[in-house]
Amino acid sequence: MKKTDFKDIIQRSKKIRESYHQLEQQHHGSEWTVEEDALAFLTDAGLVARQTMSQQGRWPKENTQAELEHKLAECIWWLIVLADRTDIDMEKAVEKFLTRTENLLTN
Numbered sequence: 001m002k003k004t005d006f007k008d009i010i011q012r013s014k015k016i017r018e019s020y021h022q023l024e025q026q027h028h029g030s031e032w033t034v035e036e037d038a039l040a041f042l043t044d045a046g047l048v049a050r051q052t053m054s055q056q057g058r059w060p061k062e063n064t065q066a067e068l069e070h071k072l073a074e075c076i077w078w079l080i081v082l083a084d085r086t087d088i089d090m091e092k093a094v095e096k097f098l099t100r101t102e103n104l105l106t107n
Contacts, residue, residue, distance in 0.1 A: 006091055013080040034085045041078035047071045 004012075021031040032040070051068035053059035083090035 006094075010080055010090055013077050014084055016077070017081045017084070034082070037078065037082055037085060041075065041082060044071055044074050044078060048075055
């Protein structure tokens with residue numbers, strides 16, 4: 001698998017979301033709202049917690065590594081989608097967060 005840069009991940013994420021918007025139009029007559037996207041993200045974040053518990057042997061389910069990997073990636077995708085839909089430049093936001101946090105921890 002090739003290594004992808006963050007800009008490419010963002011662009012691919014937006015394109016995938018547009019495809020889902022088309023499916024939503026076909027099946028429901030309208031696209032999901034930003035609020036519905038946020039709820040979908042929260043649902044997946046909850047599943048990350050459950051898959052993590054399982055992976056750590058604290059929840060009775062086997063073979064969760066692949067599911068955990070998928071949900072972690074899906075949560076990143078949702079965050080990119082939410083940033084885009086709320087007019088936040090995710091690349092700049094992450095850079096700003098990392099720099100600020102590094103500065104707080106090193107000073």
